[in-house]
Amino acid sequence: MSKATVGIIGMGDMGKMYARRISAAGWRVNACDKPNRFDALKEEFGDDSNIQIYADGRLVSRASDVIFYSVEAEGLEHVVSLYGPSTKQGAIVGGQTSCKEIEVAAFRKHLPEDVEIVSCHSLHGPMIDPKGQPLVLIRERATDKSFALVEEILSCFGSKHVYLTAQEHDRITADTQAVTHAAFLSMGSAWHANNQFPWEMNRYVGGIENVKCNIMLRIYSNKWHVYAGLAIMNSWAKLQIRQYAESVTELYKLMLGGHREELEKRIKTAGEAVFGREGDSHRELLLRDDVLDRYSLGNVPKKRARNNHLSLLAMSPHGILGISSLTFSSQPFRLWLGVTEYLFRNASLLNEIIETAIEDNTFRSDDLEFTFAARAWSECVSFGDFASYRDRFENIQKYFEPRFPEATRLGNEMIRVILAKT
Ligand SMILES: NC(=O)C1=CN([C@@H]2O[C@H](COP(=O)(O)OP(=O)(O)OC[C@H]3O[C@@H](n4cnc5c(N)ncnc54)[C@H](OP(=O)(O)O)[C@@H]3O)[C@@H](O)[C@H]2O)C=CC1
Numbered sequence: 001m002s003k004a005t006v007g008i009i010g011m012g013d014m015g016k017m018y019a020r021r022i023s024a025a026g027w028r029v030n031a032c033d034k035p036n037r038f039d040a041l042k043e044e045f046g047d048d049s050n051i052q053i054y055a056d057g058r059l060v061s062r063a064s065d066v067i068f069y070s071v072e073a074e075g076l077e078h079v080v081s082l083y084g085p086s087t088k089q090g091a092i093v094g095g096q097t098s099c100k101e102i103e104v105a106a107f108r109k110h111l112p113e114d115v116e117i118v119s120c121h122s123l124h125g126p127m128i129d130p131k132g133q134p135l136v137l138i139r140e141r142a143t144d145k146s147f148a149l150v151e152e153i154l155s156c157f158g159s160k161h162v163y164l165t166a167q168e169h170d171r172i173t174a175d176t177q178a179v180t181h182a183a184f185l186s187m188g189s190a191w192h193a194n195n196q197f198p199w200e201m202n203r204y205v206g207g208i209e210n211v212k213c214n215i216m217l218r219i220y221s222n223k224w225h226v227y228a229g230l231a232i233m234n235s236w237a238k239l240q241i242r243q244y245a246e247s248v249t250e251l252y253k254l255m256l257g258g259h260r261e262e263l264e265k266r267i268k269t270a271g272e273a274v275f276g277r278e279g280d281s282h283r284e285l286l287l288r289d290d291v292l293d294r295y296s297l298g299n300v301p302k303k304r305a306r307n308n309h310l311s312l313l314a315m316s317p318h319g320i321l322g323i324s325s326l327t328f329s330s331q332p333f334r335l336w337l338g339v340t341e342y343l344f345r346n347a348s349l350l351n352e353i354i355e356t357a358i359e360d361n362t363f364r365s366d367d368l369e370f371t372f373a374a375r376a377w378s379e380c381v382s383f384g385d386f387a388s389y390r391d392r393f394e395n396i397q398k399y400f401e402p403r404f405p406e407a408t409r410l411g412n413e414m415i416r417v418i419l420a421k422t
């Protein structure tokens, strides 16, 4: 057989990244977006003779041996229902959405039976170098030969292949990415509600606070539908996000009520369950304060301000976090796990946090807004409400937008340095 031709339906940021890299590796690529983008795409890819732009997904489906759908999760089933029946006989089809059970169900429903299914999920945004990043592969319905072909095509990314079923993928995504996003989205909402730019306030500059600011900005600089789809279309994600919001609320009430013993017991038991006792592990901590201080959007104060880190404490009480998830995780999650571990495995810091939580009122109103925000995001996700998700997200995105370029630069550097050590 001559070399396989690769189809890409949906030439947004991820689709373009796939098309460019796969074509550069020597494969012929057929690609399309919505028909109204035909001329613009032809113009954009006119100088790449390996990439053939088509007017729609039906034409791409008819002409390609391995096809990747790279459209919004919310619309995937509809798009597959339109073009799936035209898939070339014996072709292999996959998708790039973050929710694999729904995606695979759509393929099973709309693709002809002689079409094989191998799905994938790059665990990073379109601007990140895929080399070394996790790439999940889901062999749903495929021969060894077909699966090997998909791996061969995607090997041009240099990513780390992780083999999972659709269900395993969705469970891990719920435990890791969905909860991480909920935490950062809530932080952004709370700062916005209090009309704060955190990097302008001493208490949010330096150390762990830099990770919070940089990752929050990075998430809000992406497209709303990426996070909405990942959370709303994954039933486990809904549960985990709700659990996170409940933990935030319960911890906040313990802090407000001054219930020191209960707070301490709860936090320490949960921390030990996830990270072990201080000194138990021989693993080096993922993060260090002096490294983190370098990535500030504002001036680092001489004396570090104390924080009760409600947003981090709430990550572990229900066993949301699992070190084992590290093998399959996105950069924001790895950093988030890093800062949470930093806190839970440092007994004196943990004691300081508990002291601050009970005695210090500085963060009460920030924490109140954070608690509201965590619950509001959870409700929005539970109701499956894409429109209000979008509205909330874009409203806050606008507020922070002026700082995106600098935060992206600093955040990328911060992630590069920190993750290189791990
Ligand atoms: N961005 C990220 O960080 C990551 C994204 N993903 C997932 O990858 C997928 C693509 O994401 P991304 O590229 O970022 O999103 P984009 O919004 O940039 O791209 C999706 C593209 O698909 C187009 N599209 C919609 N319907 C059709 C159709 N019927 N035929 C052809 N094209 C269509 C969209 O057009 P229109 O805009 O007009 O709807 C858009 O141009 C999503 O499922 C996302 O969740 C996965 C990993 C990371």
Ligand SMILES: O=C(O)C(=O)Cc1ccc(O)cc1
Pocket: 097, 098, 122, 123, 124, 125, 177, 218, 219, 222, 226, 227, 230, 330, 331, 332
């Ligand atoms: O880098 C980030 O913010 C991410 O978390 C990127 C991301 C978003 C959605 C995905 O399905 C995969 C990766």
